[in-house]
Each structure stands twice: as C-alpha cells, then as structure tokens.
Amino acid sequence: MSDTGKKIILGSGVIVAAVALGYLALQPGEVVPEVAPLPEWRETRPGVAAVPTLETRSLTLSGLTLGGSTPRMNGTGEIAPSEVVEVRQPIVDGVLSPATPLTVIIDASVSLAPFSMRVKDVRVFAGAVEQAQARDGTLQVASAQLNAPAIPAWLDGWLWPTWRGAAPVAPDGVSPVIVWPAAAPDRPHLVAVIADGATPLKPLAEYLAADGQAMAVIIGWEETDHDFRPDAALDTARAEAVAKVVRAARPGLPVWLMCSLTVTGTPEQAAAKVAAVKPDAIVLYGLFAKGAWDSDKVVEANLARGEKLLPGKPVYAAGQRLAGDDLQAAIDRARRLGWKGMLCDGSAR
C-alpha cells in the first residue's frame, strides 16, 4: 500500500475512533433534552427621518487676527508655514458661518524638523529600461572582440546551484559554470546568466568584455530551489534582451539557451523563446537521476526533445546528480547517442 493510502486510512481511523468514543460516552437511558419551539417570526422596521438637503453657500474671509507678534512674510507676501500654530474655523453653534471671520493664530517659535529620504534599491526600473533598449537596439554597452576558447567535442561541465551557497573551486578536468557576476576564473569556463525583469544589462556587457576565458554564455539560467518559481518560467522578452547584450558585448561568443525540463512552461512558450533568442545550442536542465540515463530508449527520447526545440544544433544536459560508475555509464551512453556534453551538479559528486 502507498504512503498516501496509509495516511488516508490512519486519518480516517483516528476520526472514526474519536466519534465512536463520543457516542459511547452517552449513558444508557440518557434522554436528549427537548428543545422548545421557536417563537413566531415578527418583523419590525425602524423609522428613518428624511435627510435634509445640503445647500451650498459662499464663504468670505473677512479678517485675520494675529496672536501676539507680527507674522513674517516671505517674498511673495505669504505667511511662512512655520508661523501658523492654529486655525480657528468660522463655526458658530456647530454650523459653518459665512459671517464669522476665519481666525489664524501666528507664533514665531514654531519650527519644522529637517527631513530626508533615501532610496534603498537603485535597481528598480533601471534594468527594465535597459532591457527594453537592448531589444530595440538602442542600448550602448561595452564591447570587446576576443577569441573565446574552443568548446571540447564532449563537454564535461560542472555547476554549483547558487541556492546551495557559495560555490567551491571546481575540480580539475571539468569546465565550470560561473554564474554572473561571480569572479571568472583564469581557465576555460561557461558563464550562466540569471536575470529578472529589473536586472541591468550594462554590467553584464562589461563583465563579458573583460572575460577572455568564457567559452559560451548560457542564458535563461533561472534556477529553482526544488520548487516552482515564477521567474523560472519562460520569459521571451527578457531572454531576447540578454541575448542581444551578450552578442553586442562579445561578437561571436556562442549563446546557449537553457530550458528547464522541470519548470519550463508549455512547448509553445519554449518554442517562442528559442525563436526570439536564436541560440547556438540548447541546454536541457533536469534528468537528474540514474533513471534518466540507464536506457537507450529514454536517453534518445530526451535528446529528441532538445533537437525538436532547436533542430541541427548541439544539445547539452545540465543538473545531473550522479557520481562514480553511474556518472561514467551515463556519460558513455549520452555521448554514444549524440549528446554533446553534460553539466553535472557538483554538490552531488
């Protein structure tokens, strides 16, 4: 029996037992008290007096009374606000009276405290503007023409999810994935970009223009912490903006697009994102466990999903939580069947 079934039976049993005990607590012969019939329903309605009609009257300020000292005037002849301490309304017997003058009492001792305001997050909206400019080609960004390191025929990649904390140094023999803006190592690596709708893109261009060891940039690296996050859903406009900035900053540097197999939206959304970005390769995030790699049939089917998204271009896998013989067997099968590389989760090794 499944765990869920056991829970249902357990919960049901507890409730049945509780009610049964309650019933058994009734003593034999105990009579349930009778309830007197309800009195006949009668309806009463309170009387509401007619509301008087409001009449509009004009109000004239007929005089100004000063409470002691002479108020100071500003350059335009107005009384400084700090001088006014009380304003008496022209009300007589609770009624607004046009005949009674408005009274303003002035005291020169009143002062205002200084006030200041600080904006904490200066990123608000700045990134959205930059992204809009990037899409229409008007954003000016840093640019550099650098020769990127070649991508190996089989990419043995290595990543560390940001939600697991600070990444350790990647082991030798692998190509690490650096999540921008983390410091780029002096060895060939991949740059992953996480961006929301307010992420400024000029700093990304500056980062890439100075990074001569980047082999490719993976966009759409919006991670999830084992749960659905709206930012991780597909956002075509954002991806398009990031891709254009990467290409402007580093002409010729490959742009790869990540599509999450676990949180990826509909196939139509994925296709729209691919069409907007025109990536040089696709990276499929998911396929974590051995079960995704221990059968040719399964491995071929998942490769076909990537090739359907981006025909004729390389397909990479990311997020594998495998180690030892299981990892080597997965690599051997994936390579044999046409995958171009695997970006494994370093936290599982």
Place this chain on the structure above:
Amino acid sequence: MRRLGSIVTLTLAVALLAGVVYAAGIQWGECAAPVGHIAFVNGVAAKDGAALPMATAQLTSVLATAHRGGGATGDQAGADAELSVVQLWLWRDSNGNGESDEGDDAANPTGWTLLSETATAHGWDDQPQGVDGGTAGELLAAPVAVALEPNRRYLLLLRVVTAATGYTNLQPTNGDGTQAGPEAWAATGAGAHGVKGAGGLSGISDGEVWYFRVAAGGEVGPAFPTPPKVIENR
C-alpha cells in the same frame, strides 16, 4: 440505533474526505517521485504468494497504475508527458525464499529480466498530487512470452521513470512524495538483491513488487487466495 447509523455514516464520509484532502496537500514539485503498483496479472490479483496456473507461459495481461498525475494538461497526454518509461522486471527465486539474493544468481545470469517497456501512464488520475488512486490500466501493450516453470517462485517488479528528472517509484521518499535518495535497486549486481514480496530494499514498497509462483503439477487450480505457508513472505 438509527441515530448510531447516521453518526457512523457521517463520520466515515467526513473521515474519507479529510484523508483525501490531507493527501491532496502533497504537492508535486521538482523533487517528486512517481508512484505505481501492480493490481492484477493474467487475471490473478497481485497478492503475495498467489499462484498462476501451471500452464502459464505468457504474461498476457498486467493491470497496474503507473503515473505522476495528469501533467500540465490534466489528461492522458499530459500524464504520458510526465513519464519517461514504465518497465516490468522478472526475477527467478530459485531457492524459494521469497527474496532476490545470491542464491538465485545462477537462475538469473544477467540479473533481473526486462519483460516489458511502455511510455504510457496507466491508471493516472487527474490530481497533480501523489495519490496512487487511479484505476489500474493495461500495462502490457502485447503478451510477453516468458519461461515460467511449474511450482517455481518469481518476483515481478514495476519500475516507473519520470521524464523530466529520471526519478523512479523505487526511490525512498520523505513521506510527502518527494524523493529522499537514490534508487537502491539495480537490474544487476548487488543492487539486484534484497527485493522481497512486500518491498525489502529502501524505497520499494508493497505493491511495487509481487511475489508469485506457478502452480505445481496435479494441483487443482491456482492456490489463490490462500497460498501455502512455505511461501508466505511477511
């Protein structure tokens, strides 16, 4: 007495509803494992120790649930998209102790035998949660010829693999449907041992594996539903 009946009926209804609601609180997420269980094989209920008729040479029908909910669309296509593959594996329990172990290795030279694979989510239900409450569906796309001998014992294992993650129904879970570790089972090697009728290995639960035998010669009909003591596995 009528009042007692009303209370019991109402209580049962409320309890059932509460149980379903509680179970429905389990949300599938990135870490969720699939579920499934074997219900009937060749018309015989998958109760441990039940016997198939002596002349059985083929598995013609396996009714099972193998699903991970109805997926994004909540229909059969969505359920299928959630699954990568559903497999049926057979182990010959040659020493008859109700467990896959080293004593059976000679009868299983290549480990567990893969009998059938399909990519169809059978018995899926339209809830996105891990409720294994779907009506069992036909798992075999076609009859599978398998060498079964009279009066021999076997284990039949159902393995469900999800599409996006590769997680299976044979992984240990946290009780809320999320996976809690790698699959302990393997088709060959040490991971092939330790499977019992009611589970055995971590992550394998009753219903995902079925311990059965083929009726002996001269036996009048299958021994179902009361199997001999010698093959009880509790």
